[in-house]
Amino acid sequence: MIRIPVTPQELTRLIEREVPGWLERAARRTRQARQRKRFTGEGIWSEVKGVYMALQHHKCAYCERPMAEGSHANIEYDVEHFRPKSRVTPWPDAKTAKELRIRYKVRNGAAKGYPLLAHDPHNYVVTCKVCNSPLKADHFPIDGTPSEAGSDRAKLDADEKPLLLFPIGSTGSSPEELITFEGILPVPAKRSGHDRKRAQVTIDFFRLHLRTELRDARAHLLVMLWNNLERAQQGSSEQRQRARDVLVAARQNFFPHAACARAFLDLYARDPAKAEAYYLEAQRLMARKEPGLYKRGAAPRS
Numbered sequence: 601m602i603r604i605p606v607t608p609q610e611l612t613r614l615i616e617r618e619v620p621g622w623l624e625r626a627a628r629r630t631r632q633a634r635q636r637k638r639f640t641g642e643g644i645w646s647e648v649k650g651v652y653m654a655l656q657h658h659k660c661a662y663c664e665r666p667m668a669e670g671s672h673a674n675i676e677y678d679v680e681h682f683r684p685k686s687r688v689t690p691w692p693d694a695k696t697a698k699e700l701r702i703r704y705k706v707r708n709g710a711a712k713g714y715p716l717l718a719h720d721p722h723n724y725v726v727t728c729k730v731c732n733s734p735l736k737a738d739h740f741p742i743d744g745t746p747s748e749a750g751s752d753r754a755k756l757d758a759d760e761k762p763l764l765l766f767p768i769g770s771t772g773s774s775p776e777e778l779i780t781f782e783g784i785l786p787v788p789a790k791r792s793g794h795d796r797k798r799a800q801v802t803i804d805f806f807r808l809h810l811r812t813e814l815r816d817a818r819a820h821l822l823v824m825l826w827n828n829l830e831r832a833q834q835g836s837s838e839q840r841q842r843a844r845d846v847l848v849a850a851r852q853n854f855f856p857h858a859a860c861a862r863a864f865l866d867l868y869a870r871d872p873a874k875a876e877a878y879y880l881e882a883q884r885l886m887a888r889k890e891p892g893l894y895k896r897g898a899a900p901r902s
């Protein structure tokens with residue numbers, strides 16, 4: 601997970617530019633929710649999905665998977681309410697707690713959800729279907745106490761101490777300060793305290809360390825990076841420059857799994873032997889996955 605650096609003012613400006621009048625219609629719905637004390641009716645958040653898709657460089661906010669771009673891309677993304685709009689269901693259930701060997705204590709957000717944030721654009725990210733539907737669902741694990749602060753997000757955060765990281769914004773801890781990578785595996789960056797717990801809960805909650813599609817993608821990434829680290833040291837100056845261009849690109853926010861790439865490249869700079877050990881693990885994972893596929897070479901049999 602990486603930070604999506606945008607100020608609240610910039611975010612609302614982007615929304616107004618994309619869908620003029622949306623903010624006013626959203627505010628009207630929030631006033632209705634305040635009167636009725638719950639979320640009712642149809643949501644209009646899908647209309648602004650494109651703003652978040654572009655801001656997030658067409659990647660899932662939570663797992664950093666790359667997703668589609670262009671006119672047919674919408675279908676891949678869900679607009680996810682960080683604080684659920686109409687109810688909060690407890691996490692983890694007994695099966696999940698056992699499976700993930702969870703030993704920490706978790707509380708849960710307001711049981712009736714956060715209807716005043718249903719149309720708050722600062723409560724949205726776009727995510728892949730896996731992160732949103734089966735995993736995030738209506739859960740909202742916290743370390744504090746459920747708050748009735750309504751639409752005051754700063755007070756809600758102070759009261760509730762959310763355990764999931766929220767990547768959009770330019771204040772507070774960046775997700776990468778809290779979650780780093782040991783090779784392909786995400787791990788908490790801090791040794792102890794609330795920030796370590798937030799990292800561990802976020803990793804467990806979205807199963808960032810377990811999902812095959814994420815582990816495979818990171819293994820491919822590490823192999824690609826290692827090959828370019830080697831190429832950057834040998835061959836013609838043009839070949840070396842091409843390899844360096846790829847290494848620079850891999851550090852950018854637009855790159856899939858950029859957090860993993862940055863952690864690996866930083867490790868290589870400080871401890872190349874350890875980076876090589878992670879590369880070899882990744883290479884073995886890749887080669888074991890579908891042995892036939894990688895032995896066949898470039899041309900698939902027809």
Ligand SMILES: [Zn+2]
Binds near residue numbers: 664
């Ligand atoms: Zn995802």
